[in-house]
Amino acid sequence: MEMQTKKPEPIGKVMAMMALFVVLGTPMVGYLWEVLNEVLALEASQTQILVAIPVLAVFLVLLGFMARALRGV
Secondary structure: OOOOOOOOOOHHHHHHHHHHHHHHHHHHHHHHHHHHHHHHOOOOOHHHHHHHHHHHHHHHHHHHHHHHHHHOO
């Protein structure tokens, strides 16, 4: 059997993806953190929780793309 080797991602592309992840991910983490604090304080509204669910899903997808890109380096 012949092993296929994966060509690593160019470092510039990885750096750009990391910068994009920080720019997009920071507000998401901030919002999720705030909602979590309000849930733990029993002060969160249903709207905040319903908005946090898709935000969490998008953040996890972004995190998956970043992990895949870094694994290729």
